[in-house]
Amino acid sequence: MTERYLEKVYAGFLGMNVGIRLGAPVEPTVWSYERIRDTYGDITDYVKQYKNFAADDDANGPVFFLRALYDDAKDRPLTPQDVARAWLNYSREGVGMFWWGGYGVSTEHTAFLNLKNGVPAPASGSMEQNGRTLAEQIGGQIFIDTWGLVCPGNPQKAADLGQTAASVSHDGNGLWGARFLCAAISKAFETAEIDAILDAALAQIPAECTYRAVAEAVRAFHREHPGDWRACREMLGRDWGYDKYPGTCHIIPNAGVCVMAMLYGGGDFARTVEIAAMAGWDTDCNAGSVGTVLGVARGVEGLPRRYLDPINDSIVCSSVSGCLNIVDIPTFAKEVALLGCRLVGEEPPAGLSITPGEIHFDFELPGSTHNFRVSDPFLCTVKHSTRHAWAGTGSLEILLDRVVRGKPCKVFYKPFYTREDFSDERYSPVFSPTAYPGQTVSMKLYLEPWSGTEMPGAAPYVRTCSDKVDHVQGFTQLTPGQWTDLTFSIPDTQGDQVDEIGIVLEGYDKTKFLGTVYLDEFTVRGRAEYTIAIKKQCKNFAAITPFSMDGGAWDVYGGTLNLLCGGPAFAYTGSYYARDYVCSAPVTPLHGESHLLLCRAQGTQRGYLAGLDGAGRAVILKNDFGLTELARCPFPWERDRTYRLELRCAGEEIALLIDGQQVLSARDGAFRYGMFGCGSRNMGRTSFGDFAFREL
Numbered sequence: 001m002t003e004r005y006l007e008k009v010y011a012g013f014l015g016m017n018v019g020i021r022l023g024a025p026v027e028p029t030v031w032s033y034e035r036i037r038d039t040y041g042d043i044t045d046y047v048k049q050y051k052n053f054a055a056d057d058d059a060n061g062p063v064f065f066l067r068a069l070y071d072d073a074k075d076r077p078l079t080p081q082d083v084a085r086a087w088l089n090y091s092r093e094g095v096g097m098f099w100w101g102g103y104g105v106s107t108e109h110t111a112f113l114n115l116k117n118g119v120p121a122p123a124s125g126s127m128e129q130n131g132r133t134l135a136e137q138i139g140g141q142i143f144i145d146t147w148g149l150v151c152p153g154n155p156q157k158a159a160d161l162g163q164t165a166a167s168v169s170h171d172g173n174g175l176w177g178a179r180f181l182c183a184a185i186s187k188a189f190e191t192a193e194i195d196a197i198l199d200a201a202l203a204q205i206p207a208e209c210t211y212r213a214v215a216e217a218v219r220a221f222h223r224e225h226p227g228d229w230r231a232c233r234e235m236l237g238r239d240w241g242y243d244k245y246p247g248t249c250h251i252i253p254n255a256g257v258c259v260m261a262m263l264y265g266g267g268d269f270a271r272t273v274e275i276a277a278m279a280g281w282d283t284d285c286n287a288g289s290v291g292t293v294l295g296v297a298r299g300v301e302g303l304p305r306r307y308l309d310p311i312n313d314s315i316v317c318s319s320v321s322g323c324l325n326i327v328d329i330p331t332f333a334k335e336v337a338l339l340g341c342r343l344v345g346e347e348p349p350a351g352l353s354i355t356p357g358e359i360h361f362d363f364e365l366p367g368s369t370h371n372f373r374v375s376d377p378f379l380c381t382v383k384h385s386t387r388h389a390w391a392g393t394g395s396l397e398i399l400l401d402r403v404v405r406g407k408p409c410k411v412f413y414k415p416f417y418t419r420e421d422f423s424d425e426r427y428s429p430v431f432s433p434t435a436y437p438g439q440t441v442s443m444k445l446y447l448e449p450w451s452g453t454e455m456p457g458a459a460p461y462v463r464t465c466s467d468k469v470d471h472v473q474g475f476t477q478l479t480p481g482q483w484t485d486l487t488f489s490i491p492d493t494q495g496d497q498v499d500e501i502g503i504v505l506e507g508y509d510k511t512k513f514l515g516t517v518y519l520d521e522f523t524v525r526g527r528a529e530y531t532i533a534i535k536k537q538c539k540n541f542a543a544i545t546p547f548s549m550d551g552g553a554w555d556v557y558g559g560t561l562n563l564l565c566g567g568p569a570f571a572y573t574g575s576y577y578a579r580d581y582v583c584s585a586p587v588t589p590l591h592g593e594s595h596l597l598l599c600r601a602q603g604t605q606r607g608y609l610a611g612l613d614g615a616g617r618a619v620i621l622k623n624d625f626g627l628t629e630l631a632r633c634p635f636p637w638e639r640d641r642t643y644r645l646e647l648r649c650a651g652e653e654i655a656l657l658i659d660g661q662q663v664l665s666a667r668d669g670a671f672r673y674g675m676f677g678c679g680s681r682n683m684g685r686t687s688f689g690d691f692a693f694r695e696l
Contacts, residue, residue, distance in 0.1 A: 005340065006352060008189055008296045009149050010333035010365050011303060013062075015269060015295020016145050017315055017329070018307045019287030020058045022046055023277040024426075033233060033280030043274045045306055052417065054426040055315045055327075057098035057108070058288045061143025063327060064090040064097070064319050065165055066150075069339050071602070080121035083165045085625065088115055089320075089603035092550045095542055096318030096428045098139070104130075105248065107137040111169035122167035125174075132172060133247045138254050140166040140174030141181045142285045145292040148185025150340040157343075158186035159204035176211040177251045179204045181258070181289050188296035194262050197293065214240050214252050218259040229264035233279050236260065242281065249282050257286045262293065269294040269302045300366040314371035316417060320604050321675060322432030322548045323576045326415065328361070330368045351392070357577030357673075359434060359524035361413075363394035370522070372396055372502070375410035379403050380505060382411060390444040390483055390520040398519060400505060402512040403456055411519070412502025416465060419540040428541040430548035432573045432675070433497050435490060436528035438695075441501055442487040443522045447478035452513030455480060456505055460488040463500035465545075466536040472504055478517065490524075495533020495690060497546050527695035532573070534690055535559045547571040547677060550604050560588075561688040563680060570679030572601055573691075580696040583676040584646035584657075585688050587611065589639050592684015596621075599647040599654065600674035607674050610656040610664070611645050612637045613681070620654055620666045627681070630654070630666035642689070647676070650696055 025048040026036050040047050055063075065086050072082040091097040091112065098108040107130070114124040127135045144162040151158035162182030163175050170178070180201045187200035198219065205212055217239065221232050236256045245252050257279045265272025272294045276287035295303060317325040334354050341348045354360070361370035367384045374380050378401070385397030398411055414421075415435040422429075435441070445458055457475035464471065473488050490498060501524065507513045532546065537556055543549045544556055552569025555562050563569060574583075581599075589595040594613045601607030601623075609627075610620040618635035622628045635658065637643065646657040655665040678688050 004299070005152055005189070006333060006337045007366060008152070008299060009337050009340070010330060011298070011300045012145070012149055012185065012188075012292045012296035013329055013333055013336070014300070014303060014308060014311065015273070015291035016062070016288045017055070017059060017291070017311055018295075018303065019273040019276065019289070019291025020056065020284045021053050021311065022273055022307070023283030023285070023287035024056065026277060027282065027284045031280065031283070033237065036278055036280055040278075043278050044270070046310060049310070050423045052316065052421050053311070054422055054424075054429045055317045056284065056427045057139070058142050058285055059315055060097045060317050060319065060427070062146040063317055063332070065143055066146040066336070066339070078161060078164050080164055080167045084115050084121035084124060084168045085605070087112060087168060088625070089605040091604070092320045092548060096430070101248070104134065107134045107139050107169050110134055115168070125167050125169040125171055127171045135171035136173045136251055137170070137247050138177070138249045138251045138282050138285055140170035140251060141177030141255070141289060144178045144182050145185060145289070146336055148182040148292070149296070149336050150343055151182070151186045152189035152340060153186060155183035155186045155200045155204055158182040173209060173211045173251050176205040176209050177255055180211060180215070180255070181293070184293045185296055188293050192267055192297040194267055197297065198259065198262065210252055211255050214256040215259045218256050218263065222260070222263040229260060229275050232260050232264065254282045254286050257281060258290050261286065261290045265290070265294065267297070269298045270304050270307065308367065312371050312373070313369045316429045316431070318427040318429040320548050320550055320572055321576045322430045322546060322573060323434055323675070325429055325431055326417070326434050328370055330361070330365045330370060333365065357575050359522070361522040362392060363389070363396055363520060364392045365394070368394065369396060370413065372411060372413055372519070375412070379407060380409040380411065385518060388446045388448070388518040390446070395446070395518040395520040398505070398517040400456060400513055400515055400517060402514060403505060404507040404510050404512055408504045408506035410461070410470070410500070410502055410504050412500040413522070414499060415501055416497045416499040416546065418465060418499070418538070418545060425541065430541055430543045432546045432548070432575070434575070435498055435501055435524045436530050436575070437490045437492050437498070438527055438529035439490050439524050440487065440526040441490060441524050442485070443503070444520045445478060445484045445486055445503075446482070446518040446520070447480050447515065448518070449480050449513070449515040452507070452515070453511050454508040454513070456507050456513050458484070458486060458517070459504045459506075460486055461502065461504050462490055462493075462498045464493050464496040465499040466496050470504070475506070477508060493530065495531040496536050528575070528578070529694045531693070532691040534561050534688070537561070544571070547573045552679070559689070561678070563686045563688070565680050566683050568679070568681045570598060570604070570677060572598065572675045572677040574675045574693060576602070576675055577673050578675070578695060579673045580650045581676070581694060582646060582648045582696065583691065583693045584644060585678060585691045586642050587645045587678070588642045588687040589637060590685035590687060591639065592680060592682055594680040594682040594684060595686045596679055596681065597645050597647050598675070598677040598679065599649050600671040601677060602671055602674040607671055608654050608668070609681070610647055610654065612643070618656060618658065618663050620656055620664050622668055622670065624670060630668055631664045633664050635663055
C-alpha cells in the first residue's frame with residue numbers, strides 16, 4: 001500500500017460527499033443547465049445550507065454494497081450475487097437506499113424486485129432481463145466509488161470489482177461506466193495528472209463502446225477549446241444530450257459531464273466538482289463521482305475548508321440499520337483501508353485498526369473533527385489541530401473566547417438524530433443510537449490559557465432526546481499545561497435516547513477567560529443496559545424512533561408500539577455489533593398468528609426470530625435469506641392477552657422465555673452479533689410495550 005493510503009481514502013470519500021452535497025440542490029429535472037446558470041451563475045460554494053445533510057443513493061450504495069466483503073466474500077473472490085445479497089439485506093423495501101421509482105422505470109427498483117423474485121445477479125441487471133434502456137442508466141457508475149478505494153494503484157482490479165458490483169442492476173454502457181470510474185479512482189492514488197487518470201480509465205473499457213466515444217469526444221473538444229467548459233457543455237447537449245438516450249437518467253450524457261469536469265477542472269478539486277454541478281443533468285451523481293477521483297488525487301490538503309466544514313466528518317445514510325446509518329467518515333475510511341489491505345493480503349500498518357461497535361475518535365487524519373459541534377459559536381469554536389495530542393499527532397482544538405461563570409458552552413458529538421435535525425425528507429434516514437446508558441465515555445483534555453485568573457472547568461454531560469434535557473455531571477477544573485482524564489458512565493435515561501454526548505465548558509468566576517482546550521482520544525465503549533419507553537418515541541421518516549421499519553404500518557398510541565401488516569414486517573434497533581445480550585418486551589397478539597421478537601439481526605435477511613408463531617405454539621427461527629425452524633414447542637397463547645417475551649443470546653445458544661419461564665432454546669453459530677427488534681411474518685396485528693436490553 002502507498003504510504004498515504006488511508007489519508008487518500010479519507011480524502012476520496014470526503015470528496016465524494018462534497019460533490020453530492022454540492023450537486024443535490026440542483027438535481028431535480030426542473031433545474032436545467034440554463035436555469036442553474038441563470039439562477040446561480042458561477043458556483044463557487046454550496047448553494048443551499050442544510051441543518052444536516054441526508055445522503056442519497058450516491059452515498060448509500062458505496063457504503064452498504066461494499067459490505068458484501070464482510071458478509072459473503074470474506075475469503076474468496078467477489079461475485080455479483082454477493083453484492084446482490086447486500087442489496088436485499090440492507091435495503092428497506094420502498095424506502096431510502098435508492099430511488100424506488102417503479103418496476104421498469106427505476107433501474108434499481110427493477111433490479112431489487114428481480115432479486116426478490118428469485119432472479120439472481122447478474123441476470124437481475126441484464127439487458128436480456130430488463131432491456132437496454134434500463135440497463136444503461138447512470139446507476140452503474142454511482143454506487144461503485146468504494147470499489148476503487150479498496151484497490152489503490154490497480155485500475156484493472158478496481159474495474160473488475162466495479163463491474164461485478166454494477167452488474168447486479170446494470171449492463172452494457174452501465175458496466176463500462178463502473179469500470180471507467182473505478183479505474184480512475186484507483187489510478188488517482190498514483191498520480192494527479194488528469195490525462196494519465198483518463199488514459200488508465202479508458203484502458204479498462206472496450207474500444208468501440210459508446211462510453212468511450214463520448215469520453216474521446218470531450219477530450220478532443222478540450223484540446224481545441226481548453227479554456228471554455230461552457231462551450232463543451234453546449235457540444236454535449238447538442239451531440240450527446242438526453243434527447244438522444246432514452247430513460248430517466250442515461251449514463252452517456254453524464255459520462256460526458258464527468259470527463260468534461262475533470263478536464264476543465266484542470267486538476268483543481270473545487271473547480272472540478274463545481275463544473276460538474278453547474279453542467280446540469282444528474283448533478284449530484286456527476287459531482288460526487290469526480291469528487292472521489294479528485295479527492296484521492298489531491299488529498300485532504302486539496303479540499304477547501306468551505307466545502308469540508310459543513311460536512312464535519314459525518315454523513316447519515318438510509319439502510320435498515322439505524323446504527324450503521326450514522327457514519328463517522330474517518331472511521332469509515334479506516335474500514336475501507338483495512339479492506340484494501342485484506343484484498344492484497346497485506347498486514348495493515350501500525351495504528352490502522354477499529355473495534356466494530358465502539359466509538360474511538362483519535363483525530364489523527366488531517367483536518368479530522370469527527371463531527372464534534374458546539375452549542376454557542378460565539379463562546380467557542382472547534383477545529384483540528386496538531387499543536388497538542390495525547391497520542392499520535394492530532395487533537396480537537398476548542399477555542400474558548402471570553403467564557404465566564406454562568407455562560408457555558410457545550411462541545412459534543414451526536415450519537416442520534418430525529419427528523420427535526422434535518423431540513424428535508426431526503427431518502428428517509430432512520431437511526432438507532434451509537435451510544436447507550438451503561439457505557440463508559442472517556443476523553444483527554446489539555447488546557448492552554450491565554451488570559452484569566454481562574455481556569456475554566458469541564459463537566460461531562462449527555463442530553464436526552466425527547467425532553468432536550470442536559471444531564472450534567474460534576475465539574476473538574478482544568479490545569480494549565482496538563483492532560484486531564486475525564487471518564488464517566490452514561491446514566492439511565494428512563495427509556496429515552498441520548499442525542500448529545502460531550503462536555504460543558506464554563507468559567508469558574510466572572511473573569512473572562514480566553515484560551516484553548518485540546519480534546520483527544522474520545523471513546524465510548526462497554527456493556528449497554530437500557531430501556532426504550534414507547535411513550536417517549538415519535539414517528540420519523542416513515543418509522544418510529546429508535547427503530548427502522550421494513551414493511552407494515554407502525555404507530556404509537558396507548559404507550560405501545562403497534563403493528564398492522566398484510567405480510568412480513570419487522571422493526572430493528574440497537575447496535576449492529578451487539579453480541580451476547582438479553583432483550584425483552586411485552587407482546588400482545590391482537591390478530592393473526594405471528595408475533596415475534598428479533599435478535600442478532602444483521603439486516604433484513606440475517607438473524608434470529610422467536611416468539612408466538614402458529615396456533616398454540618412457540619418457535620425459534622433462523623433467517624438466512626429464508627427461514628429455517630430451529631425449535632418449536634406447544635404453547636397455548638391467546639389473543640388480546642399480554643405476554644412478556646424475552647430472548648437471550650449467549651455464544652451459540654438462543655433461548656426464548658415467556659413470562660419469565662424458558663420454553664425453548666436452540667444452538668446455532670451462524671450469527672454472533674446483531675440488532676434486536678420485533679415484528680410478524682404473516683398478516684395480523686400486534687402491540688409491543690417498552691423494550692429492555694442488557695448486554696451480558
